[in-house]
C-alpha cells in the first residue's frame with residue numbers, strides 16, 4: 001500500500017495570484033513535494049477553485065475584502081488542520097489595504113467604482129480574523145520558504161520565525177549600503193528571508209516582508225525624513241505600501 005499523503009489546499013482570496021505562482025516557480029521541488037502531498041485545491045492550475053474539502057494544511061493567499069470572503073476564510077479555517085497566511089497580502093492586507101490610508105475623497109471614489117464588491121473600509125491580515133498557525137511573508141514569498149515550511153510540517157515540528165532584518169543578509173552579501181548613499185531603504189526594519197534579493201540587484205528594500213518583531217520604525221522614519229530628505233508624505237507612502245496595517249507602521253502613518 002502506498003504511503004498516506006498529506007492533503008494540501010492552496011486557496012485564494014483577493015490577490016494578484018503572485019503567491020500561487022511561486023509554487024510553480026519551485027520547478028522540480030514542486031514535483032518532489034507531490035511525493036508527500038496531494039494537492040486538493042490550487043485555483044491557478046486546477047479547475048474547481050476552493051472546493052472546500054478537508055485538508056491537512058491550507059495556504060491562504062490574499063486578503064478578504066468583503067463579507068463573502070470573510071465567510072470563505074472562516075470556512076477554510078474550519079476545514080484545515082493547519083492554516084498558513086501565505087504572502088504579505090494574507091499577513092498584513094498588503095497592497096489591498098493601501099486604499100484605507102487614502103483621504104476621504106479617494107476612498108469614496110474607490111467605493112463607487114467597486115460598488116458591486118461591497119468592499120470593507122478596514123482591510124486586515126487574515127490573522128486578525130481567524131487563527132493562523134504559520135506565516136510566510138513576502139510579495140511574493142520565496143520558494144525556499146514554501147519548501148521549508150512543508151518539510152517542517154511533514155516532520156511534525158514547529159515553524160520557527162526569523163528575528164533578524166534584511167540588513168543582516170545584505171551585509172553578508174557584501175552590498176554597499178543605500179542609506180549611506182542617501183537612498184531610502186527599509187532593510188533595517190524588514191523581516192529577512194529573501195536573501196536581500198532587491199539590494200543584490202541594485203534596488204533598495206521597500207519592506208515587502210513587513211517589520212521584524214523589534215523593528216525600530218520610529219527611528220527609520222526620522223532617518224528617511226531628516227537624513228535622506230524625504231518629505232512626510234513620501235515616507236508615509238513607503239510605510240503603507242506593504243504592511244501599513246501593522247500597528248507600528250499605522251501609528252506613524254496616522255500621527256507622523
Ligand code: SF4
Nearest residue numbers: 015018087088089139
Ligand atoms: S502578496 Fe504580493 S504576490 Fe502575493 S497576492 Fe499579494 S500582491 Fe500578489
Ligand code: SF4
Nearest residue numbers: 167170177178185187
Ligand atoms: S542597503 Fe538597505 S538592507 Fe542593505 S545594509 Fe543598507 S539599509 Fe540595510
Ligand code: SF4
Nearest residue numbers: 194198205206207208
Ligand atoms: S529586499 Fe525588501 S522589498 Fe526586496 S524582497 Fe526583500 S523584503 Fe522584499
